[in-house]
Amino acid sequence: MLEVRNPTKLYIGRPAVDDVSFTIRPGEILGYLGPNGSGKSTTVKMLTGLLESSRGLILYQGRNIRQDLIGYKKSLGYVPEEPNLYPYLTGREYLQLVGRLRCLPAAPLESKIDQLLNLLSLHEHRYSPISSYSKGMKQKILISAALLHNPDVLVFDEPLSGLDVTTSLVFKNLMKALARERKVILYSSHVLEVVEKVCTSVIILRKGCMVANDSVARLRDLLALPSLEDVFSQLVQQEDTEKIAADILDVMQA
Amino acid sequence: MAPALENEIAQFRELVRHFFSRFFDNDLVAINTDAADMRATVVNILAMLAAPGMLLPFLFMSKYTNLQMQPMYVRDLASLGEKEFFICFSMTVMGLVTVIEWEMLFPDRRDYANLTPLPIRLRTMFGAKIVALLAFLTVFSVAINAFSPVMFPAVVLQKEPLLNLIPFARCHIVSILAANTFVFFFCVAVQGILMNVLGYRVFRRVSPYVQFALVVSDHPKA
Numbered sequence: 001m002l003e004v005r006n007p008t009k010l011y012i013g014r015p016a017v018d019d020v021s022f023t024i025r026p027g028e029i030l031g032y033l034g035p036n037g038s039g040k041s042t043t044v045k046m047l048t049g050l051l052e053s054s055r056g057l058i059l060y061q062g063r064n065i066r067q068d069l070i071g072y073k074k075s076l077g078y079v080p081e082e083p084n085l086y087p088y089l090t091g092r093e094y095l096q097l098v099g100r101l102r103c104l105p106a107a108p109l110e111s112k113i114d115q116l117l118n119l120l121s122l123h124e125h126r127y128s129p130i131s132s133y134s135k136g137m138k139q140k141i142l143i144s145a146a147l148l149h150n151p152d153v154l155v156f157d158e159p160l161s162g163l164d165v166t167t168s169l170v171f172k173n174l175m176k177a178l179a180r181e182r183k184v185i186l187y188s189s190h191v192l193e194v195v196e197k198v199c200t201s202v203i204i205l206r207k208g209c210m211v212a213n214d215s216v217a218r219l220r221d222l223l224a225l226p227s228l229e230d231v232f233s234q235l236v237q238q239e240d241t242e243k244i245a246a247d248i249l250d251v252m253q254a
Numbered sequence: 255m256a257p258a259l260e261n262e263i264a265q266f267r268e269l270v271r272h273f274f275s276r277f278f279d280n281d282l283v284a285i286n287t288d289a290a291d292m293r294a295t296v297v298n299i300l301a302m303l304a305a306p307g308m309l310l311p312f313l314f315m316s317k318y319t320n321l322q323m324q325p326m327y328v329r330d331l332a333s334l335g336e337k338e339f340f341i342c343f344s345m346t347v348m349g350l351v352t353v354i355e356w357e358m359l360f361p362d363r364r365d366y367a368n369l370t371p372l373p374i375r376l377r378t379m380f381g382a383k384i385v386a387l388l389a390f391l392t393v394f395s396v397a398i399n400a401f402s403p404v405m406f407p408a409v410v411l412q413k414e415p416l417l418n419l420i421p422f423a424r425c426h427i428v429s430i431l432a433a434n435t436f437v438f439f440f441c442v443a444v445q446g447i448l449m450n451v452l453g454y455r456v457f458r459r460v461s462p463y464v465q466f467a468l469v470v471s472d473h474p475k476a
Binding site for chain 1: 370
């Protein structure tokens with residue numbers, strides 16, 4: 001179980017994330033939503049140990065992750081928002097690097113890499129440098145790297161960006177399968193439709209603060225709205241989006 | 255050996271290999287090439303760096319042939335200019351190579367993004383980076399001076415017994431390695447100090463100017 005207890009992250013005295021608490025149990029997929037700059041990526045970075053919180057605690061299996069960060073990272077798989085991979089390595093070499101740095105045994109690692117590349121339709125590009133990959137292909141490499149060591153905790157930050165329709169469908173099914181395997185999953189995204197379909201519960205952030213934390217169905221019921229998109233608009237968007245779109249058109253045509 | 259220590263050593267070796275290969279991940283060497291092409295380019299560059307050490311001593315051949323009848327201390331004094339030249343040449347090339355590798359001297363954002371989520375201790379990461387830096391310094395120092403420590407003393411001493419060549423070569427190697435180490439770690443120190451004093455953003459902005467200044471002032475006599 002992953003417990004996030006009131007973590008706050010301050011940047012030059014200003015909170016990017018303020019007192020956001022939640023718990024993800026094994027088998028749960030928590031959708032993490034919010035507009036740009038709402039603190040999603042900061043939370044993700046704290047959860048993956050890339051950033052230390054200014055206040056508050058993150059507990060995994062009841063222990064502060066900072067007390068045994070290496071142990072926690074061994075059970076963590078992380079797909080970051082930006083595929084900032086090493087361009088001169090091939091896809092296969094990158095996965096070998098990650099696998100070796102995770103100290104996975106050599107023979108099963110090679111076999112896993114080949115199978116994952118095959119399943120994600122990257123096998124024929126396995127010896128091409130990453131610099132020649134499209135964004136979607138890089139994303140597939142990141143997803144493979146996050147799954148190589150069969151982690152118990154998975155943190156996905158916009159994992160579908162750049163992926164083709166088929167791989168997106170595969171990924172959605174994979175998320176459900178991982179949840180059935182009792183993995184702890186946090187899914188941060190802007191794509192409300194996917195969150196609505198795969199997540200067991202949802203957190204909505206606004207300006208670093210949590211404005212909703214419940215199951216999708218309960219949020220829809222509570223606010224008497226038909227979809228998660230409407231719930232999100234109700235809780236987060238303070239602007240008239242139709243008017244902004246019309247204004248943009250006016251500027252274009254001026 | 256405890257499994258945790260064994261794992262840490264395995265990570266360390268992998269990281270040294272990784273950081274070392276990153277030195278060649280730049281547009282001069284690795285643009286649109288695969289690993290085999292990159293290796294060939296690196297070998298070509300090392301061969302180009304080694305060539306002057308092979309050829310330059312022959313330029314001084316006639317001078318030292320004429321001095322063969324002179325006592326050893328006269329030839330030694332006469333060779334001071336050339337000795338200085340070899341040290342300056344080695345420092346200049348090492349400085350240029352280091353400035354070309356400017357972006358790779360410290361772990362960068364890409365390393366942060368890819369390596370920090372992995373279960374690697376900071377000490378392992380920085381230890382590996384230091385060893386990779388030393389390996390880089392050694393490879394380039396050896397390449398730049400592959401031939402001169404033998405060729406130059408041989409040209410100066412010519413018909414002297416082979417044993418007399420050894421102390422000459424030893425001094426040549428020590429001076430050149432010390433000079434290369436100085437210029438290499440000077441660049442590393444400049445970057446490290448600037449990063450800490452200026453912060454990342456300002457450092458990124460001033461970095462090209464610092465590289466320019468280092469290249470311009472690279473010649474030790476400048």
